[in-house]
Amino acid sequence: MTEAGSQPMKIAGMSGRAIAVVLIVLALAAALPLILSNYQTGLATEMLIFGMLAMSIDILAGFAGRTSLGHGAIFGVSGYVVIYASAQAGLPPALAFGLGMAAATAVAIVFALLAVRTSGVYFLLLTLALGMIVWGICLRWTEVTGGENGMRGDVRPVSLVAHRAFYWAVLAVTALVSYAMWRFVRSPFGLTLLGIRDSESRMKSLGYNVPLHLFVGFAVSGFFAGIAGALYAMYNNFVSPSTVALAQSVEGVLMMIAGGVGTLFGGFVGAAAIITLENVVSAYTERWQTVLGLTFILLMICAPEGIIGMLRTILARSEGGKARYKGN
């Protein structure tokens, strides 16, 4: 994990080759809806959104060494606020979107204040508990959240109602957000997070304010999860307690692990893999969750470093370690 995380650090900005790769991937992604059906375009949209969520979790898990089980709640709060602001309060979609992100960041700040002084399993449990509180509020505060039934509303602006248009909009946001996250984890500040992951005590003795750095890292990660959550609310036009539930957090973490912890872009691979599995397998058997579980166990045994991590290892081996992985 350490090696995988530190490798990209050796590339200062984006090299020419990396830019070319990014452009090709973006062009391919943008062309997808032209060959996919509406339903598949919808799934692709969902993959991008969950990819973003997984990446935001990876900022903490892969780079600061803190795995959060509360990100589903942050993600969902943004969704709740977006739907409430546009459907109940009648605000324009753009403003609702902004409020959603702000709310998610605010929740992340509260989580961060409470959780930054812990690490390991305590961090896991604390974020889990905080997430459950949010879930409980969404479930019981019926007058505002609609309780178990959730809230509905047409929140997409008219120009984004069509599947393709919405996909492209999400793709554009995803590209921007991914770039921002990538720059964030490579910035000098991002490096301090890596330092904290590797040795908290050393960072302390070097004079860094470790809790403050973790706090900022958490808030930024929550901000990105909030963007994903706002998009998800717009995608579904619906939000319910299941969106803020523990299962949502766990799914995000699973996607991140499946893609590869500390690989950042692995989030997309993990999201794509899990969403595809969910939808393909469930067409054949009602025991699709069993298949999903078994696949995950196999993945953890055969490729504990995740899909991207495994590809990296294979690449490094076949090219004798000469070729450096250039990111996505």
Added chain:
Amino acid sequence: MDRRQFLKNSTAAVAAAGTMAAPWRRARAQTGPIKVGLLAPLTGVVASGGKEMVEGVQFYLDSVNYQIAGRKVELVIEDDASNPDTALQKARRLVEQGNCHMLIGDLLANTGLAVANYVKGNGTPYFIPIIAADDLTQRQRIKNVIRVAGYSASAFTHPFGDWALKQGYKKIATISQDYTFGHEQCGGLSQVFTEGGGEIIQQFWHPLNTADFSPYLGQLADLKVDAIFAMETGADATRLIQQYASFGLKGKIPLLGAMNTTDQSVIRTLGEECEGIIAAAHFAEGSDNPVTQKFTKDYEAKYGKIPSLYGFSMYSGMMWVAEALEKMGGKVEDRDAFIDTVLKTELTGSPLGKTVKLDAYGNPIYDVQIRKVVKRADGKYWNVPIASYPDVSQFWKYDPETYMKQPPYSRTFQGIKKA
């Protein structure tokens, strides 16, 4: 011919071929199968109910050999996992990928509401024989979401409140799962009961999946009420009924239930502790109506169990759609005509043994049976009607417009008239 010119010509040729082929394709589509997308929770908290929903639909389609109006019926089943997000995703798949002509099913209100919001945008007919959320046929009606063979949550507890008054009950306490389905059923009872001079002493709301009811039962025992109304589904219903008996309350304070509390899906696993509980519903498997008796017997012969609300409702719902399609020659592609026909269709073959029709808001009008759990000759328990309220509207005796001006039933609004 240069390349550009070639492209132009060939595109035109392909387009022309496409146009010519189009009428043929349309003609073929008319005779292709009718595709029915069935959403049911096959995994998750209500999975057992979901399996019976599938049985109900298959039971009907088997009986007509998967043929409606001369067209073959293709049934596509998807698992909504008792989760609204999954339900949405699967609904999208059935409509956009599977090209289903209609959707039917879902059990939990939140899954149904999520799918209803989705079909509102694209016009796909969606039938909800199980989803009972009041507002889907009241304040937030969606034209293409139709409650064929279903019921709205408070529709049966309104007459039940009236019946309780007639028994001379003055004070009732309610205990219910804390979610909309519970709020609505308790609300219906509370409103009619208190407006008729009764008093709701206290209402207990507990979270879904409550393992231990003793804190509630202890308080209920001390309230000195004439009856207790329990709104429970699934495992909660089983546990409440068992613990009610082991607390020694059975036989002391009469236990009234929502129809789901004494549904076959609950009482088929119970013994004498469920005997004597009274509930209000449209369907009573122990009815002496010959049509109902035949349905129950055939279902039992095929699946080895007395039909529950889920099997019965989905069976009737599928039949309703089929009867409508027969009337219009199977032209399911003509959505507007299809929806109108379903709304106008009066279900003649219902296992209830009586023609059922929809009111102006798309909710069925039923004879509501007050039913009691009794032991059958073979030792199994079932619900037998003891009184009946004919032609009950979802608005009870209120004027629909006035009724819909009051807020929907919730934990904070139970329609209770202050004495």
